[in-house]
Amino acid sequence: xxxxxxxxxxxxxxxxxxxxxxxIICYSIAIILTMSGFSQEIYxxxxxxxxxxxxxxxxxxxxxxxxxxxxxxILCGATVDTVDFWMRRIPFMKxxxxxxxxxxxxxxxxACDYYTGVSNYFLKTNDDHFxxxxxxxxxxxxxxxxxxLMKLDNQFDSLWIKTYDLNLDEQKDTSLxxxxxxxxxxxxxxxxxxxxxxxxxLWRTDSSGNTRWYKLFHFGNYTLCTGYSVIQxxxxxxxxxxxxxxxxxxxxxxxxxxxxxxxGNQEWVKFLGGPYLDxxxxxxxxxxxxxxxxxxxxxxxxGHNAKSRTYIAxxxxxxxxxxxxxxxxxxxxxFLINIRALEDGSIIACGSINDPNIYYGWILKIDxxxxxxxxxxxxxxxxxxxxxxxxDIVPxxxxxxITCGEIIPISPDTGIRxxxxxxxxxxxxxxxGCDTTVGVKEHGSMEAWGHGxxxxxxxxxxxIVNCQLSTVDxxxxxxxxxxxxxxxxxxxxxxxxxxxxxxxxxxGWTVDISHLSPGIYIAICRDKENRMYSGKFIKSLx
Numbered sequence: 001x002x003x004x005x006x007x008x009x010x011x012x013x014x015x016x017x018x019x020x021x022x023x024i025i026c027y028s029i030a031i032i033l034t035m036s037g038f039s040q041e042i043y044x045x046x047x048x049x050x051x052x053x054x055x056x057x058x059x060x061x062x063x064x065x066x067x068x069x070x071x072x073x074i075l076c077g078a079t080v081d082t083v084d085f086w087m088r089r090i091p092f093m094k095x096x097x098x099x100x101x102x103x104x105x106x107x108x109x110x111a112c113d114y115y116t117g118v119s120n121y122f123l124k125t126n127d128d129h130f131x132x133x134x135x136x137x138x139x140x141x142x143x144x145x146x147x148x149l150m151k152l153d154n155q156f157d158s159l160w161i162k163t164y165d166l167n168l169d170e171q172k173d174t175s176l177x178x179x180x181x182x183x184x185x186x187x188x189x190x191x192x193x194x195x196x197x198x199x200x201x202l203w204r205t206d207s208s209g210n211t212r213w214y215k216l217f218h219f220g221n222y223t224l225c226t227g228y229s230v231i232q233x234x235x236x237x238x239x240x241x242x243x244x245x246x247x248x249x250x251x252x253x254x255x256x257x258x259x260x261x262x263x264g265n266q267e268w269v270k271f272l273g274g275p276y277l278d279x280x281x282x283x284x285x286x287x288x289x290x291x292x293x294x295x296x297x298x299x300x301x302x303g304h305n306a307k308s309r310t311y312i313a314x315x316x317x318x319x320x321x322x323x324x325x326x327x328x329x330x331x332x333x334x335f336l337i338n339i340r341a342l343e344d345g346s347i348i349a350c351g352s353i354n355d356p357n358i359y360y361g362w363i364l365k366i367d368x369x370x371x372x373x374x375x376x377x378x379x380x381x382x383x384x385x386x387x388x389x390x391x392d393i394v395p396x397x398x399x400x401x402i403t404c405g406e407i408i409p410i411s412p413d414t415g416i417r418x419x420x421x422x423x424x425x426x427x428x429x430x431x432x433g434c435d436t437t438v439g440v441k442e443h444g445s446m447e448a449w450g451h452g453x454x455x456x457x458x459x460x461x462x463x464i465v466n467c468q469l470s471t472v473d474x475x476x477x478x479x480x481x482x483x484x485x486x487x488x489x490x491x492x493x494x495x496x497x498x499x500x501x502x503x504x505x506x507x508g509w510t511v512d513i514s515h516l517s518p519g520i521y522i523a524i525c526r527d528k529e530n531r532m533y534s535g536k537f538i539k540s541l542x
Contacts, residue, residue: 042398044099045380045430047407047418050091051079052106058082060091062404062419063391066122066130072096074156075404076116076132077419084110090132092156099423107150107158113137114148117179117193118228119282119338119392125207126187128154133181133191136163138172145175147191149209162209166195176201179228185236188212192230192240200227200242200256202264215264222247225256229282234289235317236262241281241293244271250304255281255295259319268319273297277306279335282349286341286368290322291315294339294349299330308334310364312347325370328362331355337391346373350390350403353377361390361405361420363428373459376428378403380420383413388420399426427460427540454523454535461513462540467523468508469533482506489513490522497521513539
């Protein structure tokens, strides 16, 4: 008979059995998915020259993963031609499932620079074609930008190109940039960007690229406001993520979110961050209809730069913060470049960091409640001064991830600026059995912990898992000490795991799990009044 002692005593026996069966089914499915992720054997960490027709001196960047196909992945980015004044072009590349290049091509014009947007600048259409958005920078007769929308066929050849301009006379002095694009519920397109580096921009077209309306947003006479990220919200309005800073006061930069109705009329604006230099708000829409925002939170100024922590928040459509957490250590030159809410409600984000003098790309995965699952730092080059940036990350059909960015070699490394692509497994490893670590949330605030849960790390774990009752729950049980609370580990069938080597500290426990089989386990804490607190962790392969 399956023990039921870890379930609440107030439930009836029938309810207990039904709940346990449901839990076993859910956990069994999770184990299958988890183990399929662990058994995945395709890894690569590679660099590429994306230039299609020019010489090897052309630098390359990969900033968007457009689509996974049956036999590989399509990526996009930036390169130059090296022939016609080094004009910037938009390249496309297909690599196989093993990372080998299959084909590449690029698109541009010898008279101007073509730019893609920021991460989510592409969409697949219902007819298996693709939209790519960005901007074109013209040098003559004056230097200015126009918004760009291209429609491509399934071979990534251009079907049509449209540009968007706010210049009303021959004096071209107004620049317009599209940074991200999203599909509306009626197949319209919505673009987020900026005008002249001073106004956030929201621009809506139909599916053929014909303009319906545009809106500009600005906050303060001496501020620069730039828009980067856009989503359609679950109430058919829009959320535009951007950055605002006061001219001459670099420490005042803040992430900003503008929420509008379906016609682009502002409903509310929210500035997120602290008193020091933060960064732009990157947005995603979670499966439950709420708004996910990612940025970095400046904690101390060093000159004109800030040491920052990764900062992610979940907001409802009224602008109320549901939860907000900071992750990992405070570091210089920390940037969150993209964030995505996944189908299961979990969240994946990527960026770059200087830790402390080595530039890494980083990836963070958290669950739907903001709890850290894992955190990875990645490199390709070995020199301490070389730069690494990760610009986009998407889940793959084998339960892993693929992420892309760029590397910039600095002596003693050699070579040129190149596109960078990494294929990861389900726990963010680019090789079998890599170390498992997670980001650490900020302690000491009611928002940083969920009542009734346990914080477990690392998760997944191979040999040791640390268990700590949340700060909030210690406050709730302020009359208790750790000696008043018991810890028991169960497998998914409700069987108590015995024996375990457990070391008790002042605030929690360290558990030796090296002898456990790979799978999902449940940690249960009970206080002296029989209140129960629980959490799950994964025991990974050795």
